[in-house]
Amino acid sequence: MHAHNPVDWFPWGPEAFAKAKKENKLIFLSIGYTSCHWCHVMERLVFSNAEIAKYMNENFVCVKVDREERPDIDDIYMTALSVYFRLSGSDQNGGWPLSMFMTAEGKPIAGGTYFPPEDSEGRKGFPTVMKIIADLWRNDSETLEKNAEAITTNVRRVMSAKIVVQDTPLTAELAAATVKHLADTHDAKFGGFDFNPARANAPKFPVPSKLALLLYAANRDKDDALRAKLTFTLDAMAAGGIRDHLAGGFHRYSTDRAWKVPHFEKMLYDNAQLADVYVEAFRQTKDPAYKLIAEEMEMTDKRGGFFSALDADSEDVEGKSYVWSEREIDQLLGPNAEAFKLAYGLNEKNTFEVGYVLHQPQPLDQVAAKLKLSPADLEKRLSSSKQKLLTARNRRPQPLTDDKVLTGWNGLMIKALSNAGAQLDRADYLSAAERAAMFVVTELRDEDGRLHRSYRGAASPIKAYLDDYTYLVDGLIALHLATREPKWLNAASKLTDDQLKLFWDEQNSGFFFTATDHEELLARSKDRYDSVVPSGNSVAVRNLLRLAALTKNVSYREKAELTLKAAAGSMQDSPGGFANMALALF
Template sequence: MNQIVEKQANRLIYEKSPYLLQHAHNPVNWYPWSEEAFQKAEKEDKPIFLSIGYSTCHWCHVMERESFEDEEVAQALNDFFVSIKVDREERPDIDSIYMNVCQALTGRGGWPLTIIMTPDKKPFFAGTYFPKSSIRGRMGLLQVLERIEEGWDNNRERVIKSSNEIVQVIQDEENQRIDEISSKEMAEAVDKTAEMFSDYFDRKYGGFGTAPKFPTPHNLMFLLRYWKLREDDSALEIVEETLDKMYRGGVYDHIGYGFSRYSTYDKWLVPHFEKMLYDNALLAITYLEAFQARGEEEYAEIAEEILTYVIRDMTSEQGGFYSAEDADSEGIEGKFYLWTPQEVKDVLGEELGTEFCEYYDIATKGNFEGKSIPNLIGNNERKAKLEERFGEAKQKLFEARAKRVHPYKDDKILTSWNALMIVAMARAAKSLNKDIYLEQAEKAIDFIWNNLRNEDGRLLARYRDGDAAYLAYVDDYAFLVWALIELYESSFNAKYLKMALELNDDLIRYFWDDKQGGLYLYGSDGEELITRPKEVYDGAIPSGNSVATFNFLRLARLLNDNDLQEKADSQIKAFWNQIKEDNIYYSYFMSSLLFVLAEGREVIIVGNREANDTKEIRDALRDNFTPFTTTLLKDERNSELLSEIAPFIENYQQIDDKVTAYICQNYTCQSPTTDLDEIRERLM
């Protein structure tokens, strides 16, 4: 039996990636990214056909059905190319380099990413999705392959010259470090960013720009911090309007919770139905921050629903979080999530079913391909009232929907995305005062620490089916340091702060550019590719460099560490010429600038963390949106370890055996106090 499977399958059958395994039985003779593939291409004098995608990518599935499962396409690829498949979520280094090539050559990018290159990895052709044959002005894959074959055979010199020029261009895109940046320049940059977001804001439907419309929660995080620093209510209004409209749209799963990847409509009605772990992590964080900023319970409830979805559907038994759920089921996009009025009434009965359909826009004609996506667009009734009326009904519909064929779940566990969800869980534990979220965050950290490091302690990027692989990238380190800082400020367990510092040291050791500053995408001990990029663009998720900059600033302030402050300054100088222009594409980095500009506040609490008076201070911190505040807690249980990390903490003692707060702001420290009312007032 094994012999039959191996004969029918290509080399991807031995991989762990769900995306690669989806292609393991294609007639294309796929190779994973490997020396074997490149040696074969060099020996046989063939170009490389590189295809990059991910398991829940709708158009990746379409291209597979149309082309990679097709015998005619497979023969062309097998005869004249060496074909390589890459999972972009496992190898973001490869994806980043060749996506930059595609954007430079074509002016756009996306997945599936199609690259054709020489055996020494130098690209000379790039594109995204291609149909099998040319249609409606779009060149077909067969025609592309035919032209490439002709050029490779008859005009090789021109092809090689082109590939060398492309590589030279991307290697020359090194950031030029500048010597100094004034506070005034930083202030002008963040003000310009806020103005640009105001200009791009969709005042009718919320969000930014037109369809397709992405959540990009870190844009909203920036605006919340801008509102806090500048007391600019218009920034807060943009955040609130966007969060409300996204939740009420079809991009939110009102039956089973969680957000889909993006909306194909301006008004958030029709999503691209895949659900990504990172989107839901960042959105949960943003709704929690809005809850702290406004005290609006509805935001907390939405955040909890997101986390309910993740704990229920996206968490492994060991505690790690899965990557994504597909848009398709039974080969049809969105089928799992759609309803007809009759289907609703079959579950809820005629009267309640009719009422539910009226509220959630489920009509006979449908709002998507003859069926309906439940949504609350145009319905402004409070969430609490809707839950009171339809909470049980939604549970019944959820149970009925659970009997359908589910979308495919990508069950690989990525360090970087898990770290973002750990941030969300830790923030929920802190802002909602619920231990369940702290327990989930701690379990996930334990899973990563025990399963996603090699014998030398080097962090790894991906875990699946008992196998951990790929040296971790800058995002893995930066996001996990962020997660550990949040876990510390949620639990005040000093071991998390120590772990954060250890990882931060490794981040600098493996990724830091000693000449120009900034962090490379992959480590000095990683595979050498045609270039070693430094990413700062905050796309679907914040960049590793943006998050690392914020981490350096927070750790420097927490621990009075001048070296980390210098690292943060160096980051800003390294990327300044890039980020100061198209500001809105670097919104998380701009949040770091807000942290620099704010009159930061350091709080040191000395007292038993379980004592009632200490808990009251922690409650005061929890109940307010304090993005520019750092907090250390010294008590008997963590005093020794905290002193090891931050020796200066020895100078801070309790007064009269009472919980004592030391609060400093803008380089000035107030006298320590044991008066709880005074402490609360100072923390507002």
């Protein structure tokens, strides 16, 4: 994405830091990812501007980092940005692109997210910000270095804080408290969890690990009220604009409470986890709609490994590839246009400036009744219409595909395919899972058996992180259970043994995010909380417990219990952040 910029970008590494030190320059660090909308905007308006690039090259050493390849660097400097905002009295939040000025030792000085190409409406543009920083460095570097030291001290304190192990019993009641906390945050009007009435219009994320926990708890406890909240949420997501109603799969998140207008990027980790959730929902409820939703997600790939993401933008406009006008629908569908517009919300007021986002504002049986059609006849018409629209959509300029293969995210997809293959009796899914597993364990391991983070034509030199090991092991265990092939269990055990050697914290238990031989950064963090993806520690606990049962190796169980004990106090204090960890206690 940045290859043709006039900015002289350096990758993160010793060359950039040595140059900054030799030339007594600050480093400008830009962290983003391929499918990030505002990263594209800053690339187009700022980094492609020859005059701005000239000033950057003359005054800074510029470093570009893909946060998906280097989540360790992203985590540290996102924490640094949060510390900087707090110390400077700003109420801003972090995000991407992450823009950070720092010393040649990597100590953060000041930063922000997206900066426009010029000053406007009281907001400083990037040229103004750069000039302020460069002038301060020339005229008062001592003050900047003191500021950098203060931020660095705070970052290390936050990221290296020791967990105070509390004497919290490892019982199902601890997990039940997490379930209750989540259930109490249900949005009764539009579905979803983590709903806060004080911020009713905040963006809405599916957070699959929380849905998975609630599905398990509802089934285990025969809790019909909880199951009703879950199915209401799953149905609302499936009907909303967050779902791609033509090609299948889900976009990143909803920008509104009603799931209508999404942020349009599609991420492998979201769709792998949500496929797993809908397969489990089908297993429990036998609702064929959930089976259809799981099956329409793009879950096969001829190459073996799975790509990371589809961009939100096409032709420099977010969502342009996905939206429609009434005129287009009329022209493409002819006599079936009215039925389609009624079914997919084009008769409503449009709330997205680029065009109509397809969604289902009412159940299809109600649409059929209004049109005096049988549900089967309506479904036949809609299916034909969707295929015509998808064909037309595919002729448009397409969003960019991020074609790097990430070890951990492929582990999530291997798990989803394995579970779907077993539950839906789909041999093709099992074959795809085996191809992906074979691709990762052969192409993403070096001659010493060490896992690497990513692949694009060849494995990158970046060694794998905790998430890569745990997600892949999780996928291999699921593949073993689905196929009964011993080789996948053997591979899972070997990778777990490697993980214990590379990431285990002998002093405080649990797992570090980076390996023992990883390059020294400002801090060595632990991945504690489950978020849009589960934490490496929570996945590790569940892997260890299953491997202990499958291999009869009691040492796996001992490590799982030590990790749980280290997390139990935090689970008690912040139950909403440990959904996947809670599953280990049931």
